[in-house]
Amino acid sequence: MKNTETKARRSKISHEFALRIDNLEADEAVRAIVLLNIRGNNEFKGKRQDRAQRQLAVEGMHKAGMDALGEIEGILKEFHGKLLSEHPDALGSIHVEATADGIRALAESDWVKTIFEDQKIHPRFC
Amino acid sequence: MAENPKISPAFEPFLADSRPNDKRDAIVIYKAPTNESMNVRGRLRELKARLDYVKEQASIQQPVQETLSDNYRKASKSIQPNKQFEVGKIGSSALPVASAEVTRKTLTALAEQPDVVAVMPNQRIRLIQPKEVDYSALIKQEVKDGLTWGLKMLDIPKMWSTTRGEDINVAVLDTGVHGEHSALNDRVKDFIIIDPLGRRITAKPTFDAGQHGTHVCGTIAGGKTPESVSIGVAPGANLLVAGVLVGDATLRTLMEGISWAVEKGADIINMSLGFSYYEPLFAEVFDILVEQYSILPVVAIGNENHGNSSSPGNAHSAFSVGAVEKMPYNKTKVASFSSGASLVFPDQDENALVTKPDVVAPGAQVYSCIPPEKRPDGTYEYTYMDGTSMATPHVAGIAALLMAAKPAAPVEDIISALKDTAKHPANGQNRPDNRWGYGLVQPVEALKAL
Numbered sequence: 001m002k003n004t005e006t007k008a009r010r011s012k013i014s015h016e017f018a019l020r021i022d023n024l025e026a027d028e029a030v031r032a033i034v035l036l037n038i039r040g041n042n043e044f045k046g047k048r049q050d051r052a053q054r055q056l057a058v059e060g061m062h063k064a065g066m067d068a069l070g071e072i073e074g075i076l077k078e079f080h081g082k083l084l085s086e087h088p089d090a091l092g093s094i095h096v097e098a099t100a101d102g103i104r105a106l107a108e109s110d111w112v113k114t115i116f117e118d119q120k121i122h123p124r125f126c
Numbered sequence: 127m128a129e130n131p132k133i134s135p136a137f138e139p140f141l142a143d144s145r146p147n148d149k150r151d152a153i154v155i156y157k158a159p160t161n162e163s164m165n166v167r168g169r170l171r172e173l174k175a176r177l178d179y180v181k182e183q184a185s186i187q188q189p190v191q192e193t194l195s196d197n198y199r200k201a202s203k204s205i206q207p208n209k210q211f212e213v214g215k216i217g218s219s220a221l222p223v224a225s226a227e228v229t230r231k232t233l234t235a236l237a238e239q240p241d242v243v244a245v246m247p248n249q250r251i252r253l254i255q256p257k258e259v260d261y262s263a264l265i266k267q268e269v270k271d272g273l274t275w276g277l278k279m280l281d282i283p284k285m286w287s288t289t290r291g292e293d294i295n296v297a298v299l300d301t302g303v304h305g306e307h308s309a310l311n312d313r314v315k316d317f318i319i320i321d322p323l324g325r326r327i328t329a330k331p332t333f334d335a336g337q338h339g340t341h342v343c344g345t346i347a348g349g350k351t352p353e354s355v356s357i358g359v360a361p362g363a364n365l366l367v368a369g370v371l372v373g374d375a376t377l378r379t380l381m382e383g384i385s386w387a388v389e390k391g392a393d394i395i396n397m398s399l400g401f402s403y404y405e406p407l408f409a410e411v412f413d414i415l416v417e418q419y420s421i422l423p424v425v426a427i428g429n430e431n432h433g434n435s436s437s438p439g440n441a442h443s444a445f446s447v448g449a450v451e452k453m454p455y456n457k458t459k460v461a462s463f464s465s466g467a468s469l470v471f472p473d474q475d476e477n478a479l480v481t482k483p484d485v486v487a488p489g490a491q492v493y494s495c496i497p498p499e500k501r502p503d504g505t506y507e508y509t510y511m512d513g514t515s516m517a518t519p520h521v522a523g524i525a526a527l528l529m530a531a532k533p534a535a536p537v538e539d540i541i542s543a544l545k546d547t548a549k550h551p552a553n554g555q556n557r558p559d560n561r562w563g564y565g566l567v568q569p570v571e572a573l574k575a576l
Contacts, residue, residue: 016403033381035410040418046536048420048529051391057419058389085324089385091414095324095378114407118376123301123338124398124426125513126463 012107017117021100029081029097031118034072036092037111038064058090065092068111072096075105132237134246141230147206149227151248154213156194156241158187158222184219191215191224194241198226201235261510264452264491273356275452276345276488276520281570282359282527288573291360291526296346297387297395298519299380300339302369304497305332307340307507309348309357310365316390319369324382335372337496341511342398343367344494345519346526351508357494359523362530366390371399384411388419393529396522397425398515401437406469406480409441416443422529422537424522426514427483428465432561435467435482439514442477445541449489449517450566458566461490464514466560483563484541485548487524489517524569532576539576547571 013021024030041060044053065088072094073083079102084095095118098106106112140150195213202211211232214225225248228236237245264275271278295315305314317332334340347365348358370383380399387395395415401408415421427446428436439446448466450458460466469480490512499506521544528540535543548565550557558564 012407014405014407016405031376031378033377044420045417046420046538048393048533048536049391054388054391054419061418089381090388090419091381091385091411093381093385093411095381114410116377116405116407118378119405120402121371121375121377121380121399122402123336123371124400124428124515124518125338125341125511126429 012112013103013115017115020117021103024100026101027099029099030103031084031095031097032103033116033118034094034096034106034112035114035116036065036068036072036088036094037113038068038088038092040064040092061090061092062088065094069094071109071111072106075109076102079105130234130237132242132244133233134244136247136249137233137245140247141233144230146231147209147229149229152226152228152233152236153216153246153248154194154224154226154236155243155246156190156222156224157243158190180218180220187219187222190222190241191219194224194239197239198232198236201238202232205231205235259491259510261491265493268355268493269353272354274488274493276492277356277359279452279456279458279488280359280520280524280567284570285524285527285531285573289527289530290362291347291523291530292362294360294363294394294526294530295366295390295392296360296363296522296526297366297368297390297392298339298343298346299368299370299383299387299395299397299399300342301336301371302334302339303332303343303365303367304334304340304495305367307344307495307497309344309351309495309508310340311349313347313349313361313363313365314343314367315364316366317369318367318386319372320379320382320386321372322374322376322379324378326382326386332367333369334497335369337499337509337511338371338398338515339367339369340496341492341494341509342396342515342519345492345516346396346523348495355493357508359520360526360530363523363526366392377401381411384415388415388421392421394522394525395421395423396519397423397438398513398518400426400428400439403437404440405437406441408438409443412438412441412443412445416537420537422525422540424518424525426518429463429513430465431463432466435465435469439465440467440469440480440482442480444482444484445521446483446563447489447514447518447521448483448486448561448563449512449514450486451490452488458488460486460561461512463512464489464517464561466563468560481558481560481563483514484558485521485544485563485565485567487517487520487567489514489520492516521567524567524572527569528573528576531573535576540572543572543575547575
């Protein structure tokens with residue numbers, strides 16, 4: 001399975017992350033953010049939102065994300081991974097822990113838009 | 127000049143000026159067999175494995191070092207019979223380096239040993255201290271003007287006759303905020319800490335794990351200093367602050383912070399932060415913010431100098447900000463540290479060329495508030511900072527002014543207005559480029575364009 005880049009994988013996982021998971025041991029797990037391939041409430045698309053509209057837009061994303069969770073959990077279970085979030089957030093993302101094969105399998109799912117490694121972040125001052 | 131190329135040129139003053147018996151400490155680098163029991167390019171993360179490797183390497187190097195020492199002793203004895211010269215260990219001999227005492231003549235004898243790769247004089251090392259900048263003239267000018275040089279350069283007081291950013295929510299994802307600072311009087315409307323496990327922790331009073339977050343907040347929505355210097359671009363805007371850069375922060379912490387900001391009604395999200403490695407797909411997150419929620423994310427491009435850029439600011443859909451610094455005669459130039467580069471994706475139809483930054487703004491010698499800091503000569507509540515981190519909140523503040531002035535303007539139009547009206551030294555030709563992007567933001571012109 002290593003180094004077999006399908007088109008779906010290539011476009012859903014960055015080159016750097018793909019290289020990093022290719023170097024993982026078979027049973028080594030990595031933490032990642034899965035951005036689900038969902039769309040929220042299109043009613044507010046492109047419009048500045050007041051508080052109530054924002055809440056409806058957030059709820060729309062949550063609801064759409066919940067539909068994807070079953071399949072994501074199934075894939076994770078098959079590859080000895082686990083879900084680290086209880087539900088998708090306002091961006092439709094969930095936090096997971098999975099092996100390299102688990103990440104590759106997730107990337108093949110139509111429910112998945114993108115997967116990022118849970119990498120370190122830092123401030124930008126000199 | 128030393129004839130043997132193994133002798134460092136740094137020995138030249140010693141060789142020229144020393145007397146025959148004068149000694150000098152030296153560092154010797156020697157050839158040692160490679161430890162092939164372990165692939166050093168592989169994983170050395172396990173401490174035990176690393177220690178075992180170091181011990182094994184040291185045991186391989188020890189006989190080489192002993193032979194070298196014997197040979198040097200013999201060679202130097204023939205030159206200076208009354209003195210003893212040896213090669214000594216450095217640390218546990220994990221590295222093929224050793225110490226030695228040399229004179230002008232024994233130095234040559236040492237360098238002639240076949241296992242010796244190089245001989246350098248031992249010398250003092252020192253910390254590279256940050257360059258001390260004299261801010262006194264700038265402070266004087268800013269007090270005289272009643273505002274920071276950045277606000278003056280951007281003509282911000284002209285914008286204040288229309289709006290000060292009232293009712294616009296600017297989320298700041300940073301180290302936290304010292305919300306009780308007098309310059310942030312009542313501006314922080316919500317505060318949360320996201321811990322490294324992604325948990326939301328309510329904390330009262332607000333706090334800053336460093337100074338960065340408070341400084342950024344001051345530039346966005348700060349009021350006046352005790353000397354009546356205005357520091358904030360949009361002093362009427364609301365701040366929603368999430369401390370995501372607290373402890374061992376990762377992308378998960380940031381995603382949780384973004385999600386919190388969305389739920390709290392943010393109109394703009396300021397991200398003066400960067401990732402460890404390149405992640406172009408973060409563009410998807412920016413797309414969701416703009417398209418699904420009409421939120422403007424403003425991101426620092428990074429401080430890695432011209433020819434570099436970093437994530438998330440270099441994602442194609444990021445609205446990224448570089449830094450300019452103040453020059454004499456009311457001029458600016460792009461700060462040397464400010465990142466800028468183009469990324470090429472020949473196999474893509476869309477976004478095959480990504481040029482960053484998008485715009486630039488004041489990001490050097492930026493005066494803003496910090497949590498009270500005790501120094502030997504008193505307590506300081508304001509300081510100057512440099513970085514694209516400081517340029518980003520200028521643009522976030524300007525966006526708040528534009529959004530307040532034009533409540534119906536879509537986020538895409540605000541981005542376009544800021545890019546289109548930005549001032550580039552090439553007067554609109556050949557832009558964007560990797561230094562100025564589209565140019566220095568011009569808020570008054572952007573407002574006219576909306």
